[in-house]
Amino acid sequence: MGLAASHFLSDRSIDHVVFERGEVANSWRRERWDSLRLLTPNWQSRLPGLRYEGPDPDGYMTVGEVTEFIERFAAVSRAPVRTGVNVTSVRRTGDGYHVTTSHGEIHSRAVVIASGACNQPTVPPFKDAVPGSVRQLTPFGYRDPAQLPDGGVLVVGASATGVQLAAELKRSGRPVTLSVGEHVRLPRTYRGRDVLWWMDASGVWDQRYDEVEDLTRARRLPSPQLIGTPERTTLDLNALASMGVELVGRWSAVRDGRALLSGGLRNVLSLADLKMERLLDTFDEWAKTDKYADKYAGRYAGRYAGRYADGYEAEAGPPERFAPTRVPESTRLHLDLRSGEIAAIVWATGFRPDYGWLDVPVVDAKGQLQHEGGVAGSPGLYALGLPVLRRRRSTFMCGTEDDARAVIDHLARYLAVRR
């Protein structure tokens, strides 16, 4: 995101520098597991002025390919990146910000925070009550199944990370239990297209932050249960159960060495089914309209323009509905963590940003940056790369360009007025 901001700052000849504590694409080099592929298809991998142009637009990039893609963007955009420079403090001064880094200090009239939304894994505090005999890992420490001790694995969290790791660990021959809380169920393909194509084309992903009914909730929504595989496999809880993964309820506490699990699994499963149905209804409704041609005439001129002037209904396969998530006949309400049944726990319970270096009072008690569409509550301070920053797509690479353009527009106006 810092590179995208740089692209638009350069467009406007605004003098700037991008500080990166590691290397370009640091999070993709250091904080992802080996088998990870993007869950967004290649054609959605786009950054300002750079599109995927390879032979497999419907495929999903590996971590290595994402890293290369971002490196190429840095090279093409000639961003003034200083790698290996850690920002340790940003403080407001009379006419701007005093920035302290591991390599010295600078003064800046404006600051764009593009330090990422996923700097640290979120792990519930009761992790400290887990017996020491059980190995605990987060997605930042996990690389592949060989790292884990032999024996059963408890994966906690059933969003994108949790379902992907549960499947990989099960395939490695281990008994896997998956603790399931609130989640977003999605099929990989719908009516012959990637489900994220539908999110994009139907306008669901374009919904603006100031149009979303419950913005706080939208910003906290877990990632969808999707995996990017060459086979375009759906990886929902039915698929995992068919592989032999045991589903249990949300983990709420540890007492006397036992994990206490919620009895509300049935409700959680039916809620996710219901929400998926409603989303598919939205897609079906949209397919009957003629908005498709208008939208795509602009964005993907040449590729799809004008093809569906009468709506997409005639082109798509028939509407599909998917089997409800199978509720296990009996679910365990606790797991004895001292019995040896569980040798390792993988916490796939989400990620959070780290603003420990930001000495400006714009972070709330929950550690979230307060902002209005990327404009923080301190003059000349901006943010990029946060969930539903300006649109629902903001969390993904395909949301970068529009968000960065709008935020840098605002920043340029701010500087112009001050001048």
Ligand SMILES: Cc1cc2nc3c(=O)[nH]c(=O)nc-3n(C[C@H](O)[C@H](O)[C@H](O)COP(=O)(O)OP(=O)(O)OC[C@H]3O[C@@H](n4cnc5c(N)ncnc54)[C@H](O)[C@@H]3O)c2cc1C
């Ligand atoms: C497991 C996982 C899977 C994902 N899958 C997808 C996907 O399939 N498709 C998709 O579009 N998106 C995906 N995303 C989201 C994707 O990571 C973001 O869209 C993208 O990385 C956002 O880029 P960013 O620059 O905002 O944050 P980051 O990639 O986190 O970059 C922030 C950078 O800031 C640096 N930094 C942080 N603090 C400091 C500091 N104090 N000083 C100096 N440098 C600092 C970090 O080293 C890092 O390089 C995924 C995210 C995760 C965690």
